[in-house]
Amino acid sequence: xxxxxxxxDASFAxxxxxxxxxxxxxFWAEWCGPCRKVSPLLEEIADEMADQVTIVxxxxxxxxxxxxxxxxxxxxxxxxxxxxxxxxxxxxAKPKGELVKLIESAL
Numbered sequence: 001x002x003x004x005x006x007x008x009d010a011s012f013a014x015x016x017x018x019x020x021x022x023x024x025x026x027f028w029a030e031w032c033g034p035c036r037k038v039s040p041l042l043e044e045i046a047d048e049m050a051d052q053v054t055i056v057x058x059x060x061x062x063x064x065x066x067x068x069x070x071x072x073x074x075x076x077x078x079x080x081x082x083x084x085x086x087x088x089x090x091x092x093a094k095p096k097g098e099l100v101k102l103i104e105s106a107l
Contacts, residue, residue, distance in 0.1 A: 003046030004039075007056045009065040017084040019054055022106040024099075026057045027067055027077040034093035035076045041096045045103065053080075053103050080106045 004026070007015045016023045026042055028035035039057075046055040060067040060075060070079060070086060079089040080102055087106050090098070 003043050003050065004055045004057050007058050007063075009063040012058070012063075012066045015054075015056055016081050019081070021052065021054060022080055022082045022087075022103065023054045023056060024103055025079045025081060026055065027060050027070075027072045027075055027079065028057055029059060029061050029075045032075045037093045038076050038078070038099075041099055044096065045099055049100075049103060052107055078102060082106045 005015070007025070016025060024042070024045075026035075026038065028039070042055050042057075045053075058066055060072060072079075074091050076093060077089060077091045078094075078099065079086050081087065088102060090102055094102075
């Protein structure tokens with residue numbers, strides 16, 4: 001992980017909910033093929049849009065509490081949080097353009 005940051009159940013509130021800019025959370029799992037496809041795209045976007053958005057990754061197997069709280073039923077699920085609230089979510093691997101649109105919808 002380069003430009004993205006790993007978060008845990010313990011750090012979720014401070015890293016995501018209390019962030020002063022929008023945060024895209026990638027709910028993922030080690031065994032998930034589509035998650036591996038999305039990961040490099042999120043790294044690119046994190047580099048390109050670092051001043052506008054924070055991109056974090058939450059492993060649902062290691063952090064089931066947060067995944068349960070936000071009813072994550074499949075991975076990858078990408079949820080954008082703004083002012084501590086989830087504002088939009090998409091499930092499944094998406095092309096980079098769609099991921100950028102998701103982020104821009106919250107800016």
